[in-house]
Amino acid sequence: MPKIQASTVAEHRAAQRAALLDAARALLSQDPDQIPSLADVARHAGLARSSAYSYFKSRTDMFDVLVADTFPRWSAFVENQMAEAHTPGSRILAYVEANLQLVARGDHALARAMATVGNSEVLATSSRLLHDSLEAPLRAALAEHGASDPNRMAEVIQSIVYALSRMIESGLDLPTATGLARELLTPYVRPAAA
Incomplete structure (x- = not known):
């Protein structure tokens, strides 16, 4: 199991989900005409591609x-x-x-x-x-x-x-x-x- 970066698993998951949303927002802000993939968003957030799929279908x-x-x-x-x-x-x-x-x-x-x-x-x-x-x-x-x-x-x-x-x-x-x-x-x- 990967090491969590918060005091609880729930806080860790909330932080990772927020990081993914912030990364998606940042990528879209940079170029609104280029819709990023989940892999792009995960990479920008510094997370593994599989992490994105554990938060979003x-x-x-x-x-x-x-x-x-x-x-x-x-x-x-x-x-x-x-x-x-x-x-x-x-x-x-x-x-x-x-x-x-x-x-x-x-x-x-x-x-x-x-x-x-x-x-x-x-x-x-x-x-x-x-x-x-x-x-x-x-x-x-x-x-x-x-x-x-x-x-x-x-x-x-x-x-x-x-x-x-x-x-x-x-x-x-x-x-x-x-x-x-x-x-x-x-x-x-x-x-x-x-």
Whole structure:
């Protein structure tokens, strides 16, 4: 039996599984168009190929787990950025800017790459849960800000995020994208900040 690198076997297995997921995430971040095999992921994690198969049945299985692991991280990042803002208007801007930061960092491309190899049902469910969990604090900030229809206004804000995300993925730098968002949204959010 191989020597474990943690105080318990369960902790060791959790650490190895996390290392494999981190390796898959890193490989996809380096080249989202090149989907790594389980052997590639194991090698990048410094583990034997057989180790990968003891945690995941297939590459698709691993990417399904990676989708389920990545989307809550995205949501937590956005929620943390919003929580640091002190007014409803600044929370709305924080929502937009946090999402754009993640796109610029490559997380959106990573999610798209995972979608090409993972189970579409897992992706659809995870994506729906992500958007629902992200839009809840946005709708709350919009309601507190005084939006007459927070649900529809959240869709408008989300369309701005989508448009700027596409621009970032086409080469627009993050400061310019953030500047455009601020230029468009500051007149709307300013009354709450005053």
